Amino acid sequence: MRLWALLNNFEFPYPEAFLRNFIFKMDQPEIYTIQKTIDEAKDFKTFVFSGSLQAKPGQFVMLWIPGVESKPFSVSYQDNRNFHITVMKVGKFTREMFKLKKGDKVGIQGPYGKGFHFSDMEKRIAIIGGGCGIAPVNFLLHEAKKRNKTVHFIAGCRSKDVFIKDREIKKLTPGAYFMTDDGSFGQKGFTTDALEDLLKLKKIDKIFACGPEKMLYKVAQIAQKNKIRCEISLERFMVCAIGICGQCCIDKSAKRVCKDGPVFKAGILLNSEEFGHYKRDIRGRKVSL
Amino acid sequence: MKKLRTKFLGFDFENPIILASGILGMSASSMVSVIDNGAAGVTTKSTNIEGRDGHPNPKVITYESGMLNCYGLTNAGFENEKNEIKEFKKRKPQNPLILSIFGFSLKEFEDIAKRVDETQADLIEVNVSCPNVQSEHGKPFACVLGMSGKVIKIVKKHTKKPVIAKLSPNVADIVEIAKEVEEAGADAVCAINTLGPGMVINIDVKKPVLSARAGGISGPAIRPLAVKMINDIYKNIKIPIIGVGGVTYGRDAIEMLMAGASLVAIGSAVHYRDIGVFKKVCDEITEWMKKNKLGNINEIMGIVK
Numbered sequence: 001m002r003l004w005a006l007l008n009n010f011e012f013p014y015p016e017a018f019l020r021n022f023i024f025k026m027d028q029p030e031i032y033t034i035q036k037t038i039d040e041a042k043d044f045k046t047f048v049f050s051g052s053l054q055a056k057p058g059q060f061v062m063l064w065i066p067g068v069e070s071k072p073f074s075v076s077y078q079d080n081r082n083f084h085i086t087v088m089k090v091g092k093f094t095r096e097m098f099k100l101k102k103g104d105k106v107g108i109q110g111p112y113g114k115g116f117h118f119s120d121m122e123k124r125i126a127i128i129g130g131g132c133g134i135a136p137v138n139f140l141l142h143e144a145k146k147r148n149k150t151v152h153f154i155a156g157c158r159s160k161d162v163f164i165k166d167r168e169i170k171k172l173t174p175g176a177y178f179m180t181d182d183g184s185f186g187q188k189g190f191t192t193d194a195l196e197d198l199l200k201l202k203k204i205d206k207i208f209a210c211g212p213e214k215m216l217y218k219v220a221q222i223a224q225k226n227k228i229r230c231e232i233s234l235e236r237f238m239v240c241a242i243g244i245c246g247q248c249c250i251d252k253s254a255k256r257v258c259k260d261g262p263v264f265k266a267g268i269l270l271n272s273e274e275f276g277h278y279k280r281d282i283r284g285r286k287v288s289l
Numbered sequence: 290m291k292k293l294r295t296k297f298l299g300f301d302f303e304n305p306i307i308l309a310s311g312i313l314g315m316s317a318s319s320m321v322s323v324i325d326n327g328a329a330g331v332t333t334k335s336t337n338i339e340g341r342d343g344h345p346n347p348k349v350i351t352y353e354s355g356m357l358n359c360y361g362l363t364n365a366g367f368e369n370e371k372n373e374i375k376e377f378k379k380r381k382p383q384n385p386l387i388l389s390i391f392g393f394s395l396k397e398f399e400d401i402a403k404r405v406d407e408t409q410a411d412l413i414e415v416n417v418s419c420p421n422v423q424s425e426h427g428k429p430f431a432c433v434l435g436m437s438g439k440v441i442k443i444v445k446k447h448t449k450k451p452v453i454a455k456l457s458p459n460v461a462d463i464v465e466i467a468k469e470v471e472e473a474g475a476d477a478v479c480a481i482n483t484l485g486p487g488m489v490i491n492i493d494v495k496k497p498v499l500s501a502r503a504g505g506i507s508g509p510a511i512r513p514l515a516v517k518m519i520n521d522i523y524k525n526i527k528i529p530i531i532g533v534g535g536v537t538y539g540r541d542a543i544e545m546l547m548a549g550a551s552l553v554a555i556g557s558a559v560h561y562r563d564i565g566v567f568k569k570v571c572d573e574i575t576e577w578m579k580k581n582k583l584g585n586i587n588e589i590m591g592i593v594k
Binding site for chain 1 (some may be wrong): 317
């Protein structure tokens with residue numbers, strides 16, 4: 001209350017955004033207009049919005065199609081003026097999303113959660129993205145380059161037609177590994193194979209990964225075996241995004257993916273009995289991966 | 290902390306702070322972490338026999354003075370709940386667990402009531418007051434005079450566990466409903482469920498934000514209302530009360546205890562002060578008691594007549 005009284009004493013009116021976001025903690029969607037859509041690959045589209053989101057790589061937003069539904073999405077790129085959200089068509093919501101065009105309005109709430117961290121000490125990093133998990137680590141890659149890190153990038157997908165961001169990645173890290181399950185693009189094999197090869201050749205200070213959970217599990221194990229620090233971005237069914245509903249709690253640590261995550265230290269995840277084995281559906285029932 | 294120790298319906302509570310239904314109550318791990326963060330007991334999310342998806346997102350939003358939710362009774366069904374309770378009890382045998390149940394008809398209440406004794410839950414909370422399923426299922430039982438009593442009678446008939454009636458603030462006279470459930474045999478009441486439902490409209494797209502258009506209001510905004518209702522109920526019935534509604538700080542909990550609550554449940558405050566809120570509230574109560582030279586928390590219960 002004292003803070004509120006203090007604020008009222010200022011002669012200039014406080015900006016609405018400041019009051020909404022910091023004083024009253026309003027968690028409601030803000031409306032943004034789609035500036036542009038980019039076709040990335042089969043079933044992948046990037047939506048470009050203008051505005052300063054001030055997200056960190058690995059953080060997510062709740063994207064609301066007014067009157068339809070809202071779902072969590074990570075930020076795939078951000079600069080001072082724009083930010084991108086890359087969407088994979090998987091279900092009812094994303095099909096609706098794909099119908100949207102330049103000029104349409106959506107709600108964006110956030111950013112939420114804990115993103116990826118690197119200290120100044122961690123100079124040589126490996127970034128691994130699998131499938132749609134390439135989107136959030138693409139943002140991380142841009143950030144890492146800005147901070148002059150030596151980045152080894154490993155991107156993997158099912159096949160060539162669903163590969164996203166490959167040109168952008170290649171431009172920033174010419175030595176990037178591209179892996180496909182069927183060998184239709186880059187090398188045939190898994191990202192984890194490439195990671196093991198890479199660790200034999202180079203000294204790495206930290207590993208970052210986002211992608212299918214089976215892959216993440218393997219990455220975490222490889223990191224643990226090689227005693228390399230590792231951060232993993234985990235996906236769970238989310239509802240409130242503010243850490244109160246308990247929908248995205250993982251067993252047994254009860255870490256909330258929306259608030260304590262979605263980026264976790266690999267050690268924390270390896271200690272939880274859920275990671276790599278099962279997740280929970282909308283009702284909270286366990287579903288094996 | 291001895292100062293905070295209390296008894297409720299024969300169960301020992303290390304302190305009077307418990308987890309309200311609907312928050313962090315989906316899995317055993319989550320409820321265990323609430324205990325680790327200072328609560329003495331927990332209430333599960335409301336469950337029925339077959340489970341429910343609930344409404345789509347957005348189903349939780351906040352505004353200046355509180356929060357709206359339209360969860361719509363999402364739950365994994367009775368069998369799953371039973372397992373989560375078992376797991377919780379394995380890890381926290383000393384901390385009482387309240388199983389919240391609901392049904393859309395007397396028959397559904399009877400079906401689940403017949404089975405609650407299969408679980409290791411210590412107490413049963415009967416949720417007759419969810420405001421978020423009105424469009425599908427009509428007014429909650431707690432808002433129709435005579436119905437809450439009927440539900441409580443049915444549940445009491447089938448379980449040996451103590452039964453708590455969760456009351457709705459969305460009635461002309463909550464005292465009347467409290468008397469009704471007391472007469473029907475309820476062992477305690479829990480007041481209040483969320484208020485409303487209320488609606489938030491996004492003016493830029495001219496649409497309600499919540500997927501169900503409206504949602505029950507909780508958080509600091511409803512606390513004075515909850516305190517008044519608890520005080521009114523306290524003066525008119527003999528069974529104990531679990532106070533719930535917007536409690537965020539130690540002083541809020543003290544206020545509710547003074548109004549007549551025996552236990553205080555916390556929900557929305559997890560948003561304002563994160564999951565550590567349970568311990569923080571307990572510490573604040575202890576500090577206040579020290580300052581006021583109180584030996585035990587029971588000394589202030591119902592002190593405001």
